[in-house]
Amino acid sequence: MDRPTDTRAHILDTAEGLILGKGFSAVGLGPILAAAGVPKGSFYHWFPSKEAFGVALLERYFANYLEQLDQQFGATNGTGRARVLGYFAEWMDRHRDGGACAQQCLAVKLAAEVADLSEPMRRALETGTQRITARIAAALESARLDGSLPGGLEPASLAVTLYALWIGASVLAKAQHSAQPFEAAWHHTLHLLGADAL
The missing domain is CATH 1.10.10 (Arc Repressor Mutant, subunit A)
Structure with a gap:
């Protein structure tokens, strides 16, 4: 090195x-x-400690994840809604077979485990997930502005709902060794974004 x-x-x-x-x-x-x-x-x-190491691990994970999100949501092709749908479609494709999840699911893996054991690690998870939902909310706001998201939807609340839906689907898919939770999450995402009629 x-x-x-x-x-x-x-x-x-x-x-x-x-x-x-x-x-x-x-x-x-x-x-x-x-x-x-x-x-x-x-x-x-x-x-200085394993806990400090855990915080550093989570901070680095979220920094890398947010960089990828910024690239995806910063693209200029397609509508804002198409970019948001693309994000969740990629989530489903990456995680459906369990293979790539090993490189994408640190937040899912550690959330339940460390939230009650380490307050600094819980805060790192909280901060990281809040930054992710803020990025999703900004992408949804872009979709609202370009007219691809139905009126009356509040981007910040919708972003939290969608992220919670997909985190939950990831946990269930892992527990059940099944892609069905992702398929259900995809169906509800299409409905929430007004894309189920497309």
């Missing part, structure tokens, strides 16, 4: 895969250090 910050990123990269597989509490510091090939001192140089 060329720079010291590469060590920090390497630790986070390595640990994310382990935590997505087993959960935050089940992965101790030893397996993280062994998989990353770094000594304990390197870990504690960057993260």
